[in-house]
Amino acid sequence: MDPKDLSGDRLTLETLSAQLAQALGEEKARDVIWSATSALGLRGPALTRQEALNVLAEVADTPGIVGICARFARTRLLLASVSASLKR
Amino acid sequence: MTSVVTASARGDAQSAGKDLAEQLVSKLGGETPALVFVFASTQQPLDALLPPIIERFAGATVLSASTAGEFTEETVSKGAAVAVAIAGDYEIRAGMADGLAANAEAAIAEAFGNVPESLDGYAYRTGVMLLDPLSGNGEEATLLAASMMATESSIRLVGGAAGDDLAMKATHVGMGSRVASDAIIVAAIFSKKPLGIGVCHGHEALNDERMTVTKSDGATVFELDGRPAWEVWKERTREVAAAVGINVDAIPADELGGFLLRYQAGLASGSELKLRAPLSLGEDGSLSFASGIPQGSVIRLTKSTPQRQVHSAVKAAERACEQLESEPAGAVVFDCICRNLILAEKFDDAVSRISKALGGTPLAGFETYGEIALDVGDMTGFHNSTTVVLAFPS
Numbered sequence: 001m002d003p004k005d006l007s008g009d010r011l012t013l014e015t016l017s018a019q020l021a022q023a024l025g026e027e028k029a030r031d032v033i034w035s036a037t038s039a040l041g042l043r044g045p046a047l048t049r050q051e052a053l054n055v056l057a058e059v060a061d062t063p064g065i066v067g068i069c070a071r072f073a074r075t076r077l078l079l080a081s082v083s084a085s086l087k088r
Numbered sequence: 089m090t091s092v093v094t095a096s097a098r099g100d101a102q103s104a105g106k107d108l109a110e111q112l113v114s115k116l117g118g119e120t121p122a123l124v125f126v127f128a129s130t131q132q133p134l135d136a137l138l139p140p141i142i143e144r145f146a147g148a149t150v151l152s153a154s155t156a157g158e159f160t161e162e163t164v165s166k167g168a169a170v171a172v173a174i175a176g177d178y179e180i181r182a183g184m185a186d187g188l189a190a191n192a193e194a195a196i197a198e199a200f201g202n203v204p205e206s207l208d209g210y211a212y213r214t215g216v217m218l219l220d221p222l223s224g225n226g227e228e229a230t231l232l233a234a235s236m237m238a239t240e241s242s243i244r245l246v247g248g249a250a251g252d253d254l255a256m257k258a259t260h261v262g263m264g265s266r267v268a269s270d271a272i273i274v275a276a277i278f279s280k281k282p283l284g285i286g287v288c289h290g291h292e293a294l295n296d297e298r299m300t301v302t303k304s305d306g307a308t309v310f311e312l313d314g315r316p317a318w319e320v321w322k323e324r325t326r327e328v329a330a331a332v333g334i335n336v337d338a339i340p341a342d343e344l345g346g347f348l349l350r351y352q353a354g355l356a357s358g359s360e361l362k363l364r365a366p367l368s369l370g371e372d373g374s375l376s377f378a379s380g381i382p383q384g385s386v387i388r389l390t391k392s393t394p395q396r397q398v399h400s401a402v403k404a405a406e407r408a409c410e411q412l413e414s415e416p417a418g419a420v421v422f423d424c425i426c427r428n429l430i431l432a433e434k435f436d437d438a439v440s441r442i443s444k445a446l447g448g449t450p451l452a453g454f455e456t457y458g459e460i461a462l463d464v465g466d467m468t469g470f471h472n473s474t475t476v477v478l479a480f481p482s
Contacts, residue, residue, distance in 0.1 A: 022362060022468035023227055023379075025355030027300075027386035064306055065228055065380030068192075072231040073467060 006080035011052040013037060013044040019073040020059075024066060032059050032066055049081055090176035090480045091119050092418020094160040094452040098168035101128075101136035108137075108171045109144040121145055121173035123180050123277065125420055126152040126262075127454035128169035130253045134260055134267045137169055142265055145173070149180040151273055152262035153218045156251030156425040157455030161443040164436045166253070172420055172452035174480055179207050182275035184263040189223035189270050196232040199274040205237075210278035213237075214285070216478070217247035218261040219272040221367060221457040224307030227379035229272055230469035234462050245469055246285055246478045248422030249378060249458030254345040256368045259457065284416065284479035286408030287461040290400035290427070291363055291390040291473045293354055294328060301385040307377045308370065312387075316373035321366070324389050325351045344369060349426040349457075352472055353377070353387040361390060365426070365472035367457060378458045379470050392473065397427045398438045401475040405445035408479035416446045417482040421453030424473045428455050446479060 005015065013033055020029035036058040037044060042051055056077060059070035095111035097104040108126070124145050128137050134152050142150050158170040185198035206213065215237060219229055226249055237243045250259035258269045277283065299320060303311035312320040322336040329336050329351070339347050348369070354361030364387070366375040381387075401423065409416055421442060428435045443451055459476040462469030 018358070019467050021355075021357045022466065023231070023355075023470075024382065025362065025385050025387070026357060028355075028382055028384050031384055064382065066382050068228045068231050069467070072235050075235050076467070 006077055010046040010048060012046045016052055016055060019076065020069050023069045032062065049077070053077060090174065090417040090482055091116060092172060092174050092450045092480055094170065094172045094450045096160050096163045096165060096168055096170045098165065101132045102140070104132055104169050105137040105140040108169060109140045112171055112173045113144060116173060116175060119175040121148045121175040122178040123174045124148045124150045124171060125452065126150065126169065126171045127155045127158045127452065128152065129158060129167045130154055130255065131167040132169040134262050138262060138265060138267070141171065148173070149182050149275065150264055151182065151216070151218060151275060152267065153248065153250040153454060154252055154260040155454035156253050156457065157428050159439050160452045161439070161450050164439055170452045170454070172418070172450070177280050179210060179278040180275055182263055182273060184266060184271060184273045186268045186271040188220060188225055188229060188272050192225040192228045193232055195272050196229055196236065196274070199272050200233070200236050203274055203276045207278045210280055212279045212282050214277045214279065214283045215245040216275040216277060217245060217272065217460050219247070219249055220259045220261060220269050221249035221378035222256070222259055223270050224376060224378065224380070226458045227468065227470035230460050230462060233274055234469055243462060243464065244285060245460060245462040246422065246476055247460035248454065248456040248476070249460070251425060251455055251457050254425065256345045281413055281481045282411060283481070284408035284411035285461060285463060286404040286406065286477040286479070287471065287474060288400040288403040288407065289363060289471065289474040290396035291352060291354065291361065291392045292396070293361060294324070294351065294389040294391045297324065298386050298388055301381055301383055301387065304381050304383045307380050308374050309377065309381050310372070310374045317375045318369055318373040321375065328391060346429045348375070350391070350429055352390050352426070353381070354390040355385060355387060361388065362468060363390060363472040363474070365458070378472070392426070392430055394431050394434060397430050398441060401427065401438045402441050402445050404475040404477045405442045408477040409446060412479055412481045414481045416449050416479045418450040419446050419477050419479040421451055422456050422459045422476040423453055424459055424475070425455040425457065426473045427475065442477070
């Protein structure tokens, strides 16, 4: 499965991390996703769409490039969610 | 039907501007361009160069950038100016804002103020961005712009970061007669056929060694693995640089910018490396990049070879052509200055091969400090050491 695929009902932490890795690199992306997941009291390896959106919202509060990447990823995930619900 | 024509000129800026305008008028044969790009060395200040062009093409959107080198399908130059005019069934909307370093979000919002989401009768919108990379907000601006376009199913952005002939002091972008540094331009090309976008870079990891960014602030990296960034950079590149005749401990000031662009940082992303080019060296041994590098990032140093540089440039042109529904009419090329540095006198050959891959059609472009390309599904849009080709259909 493509780690960047956002179409599933549940999203793994790896999938979320892959969204940010293109701009931040794998290590930093993994670090911020795992930290935010933990801070929200969530556990992987997979999250619901809403939980994933919450994780990205948490990361989006980070100043600078990290927060901007997360906001863009969150926008993409929201669009993917709308697209998925329209297909149902 | 699209017409793409190019021109190049040198001499004093005012005369060069007139020369560019006259060449374009002559080649257009009575057609009126919708869009004109002007790319000029710092020896051709845009303020002096642009007036004759703006006067001649009053109905067109004229976008400009200072460069680290400029070229057309016929000429590769330094210290000169080139222009490309695109005529056909296109509508252009553009905006410009400054203050990019202090508040990228506000600058993007202001630049987007005049850019509508859609235009009746035009099925496709392609975003073009020109920006000052010394603001340190290259990736940030690109992702913010993409976010503003995210209501569409397919976001497509291309562009380039201005240069200043490797001085790394001040770069400029312009829209019409307004020219500024610390600024960004966002333009939308509305078209009835899809434009082609091709992207490819030619760098690879220097070795398997990884370094962690242990102290950074925005786009400035102070420490790698707990030591001054420049000390580590020199240490890790000493051997490979010596092999091409560079002594990292005695780099002349006017060659430092070029050195930094040869050996760039690579962030791991799957099987790819996302390249980040250092643009300047601080007195404290820090390195400043064109985009934010957060603390905790893990980087590898990268290098390239002349063969890979030529191959990647041609690949970008081929990919752009593949996206067109008809033969190419011409192209605008945003090409990293590092390709020119690595290829030296063979750079002409790379431009010729890009042109050949585009069917020998007219093209113009410039040597950038960063390249912008974000297509459907991409989560990053600001690149380094990359060739970005924007091809127009016939």
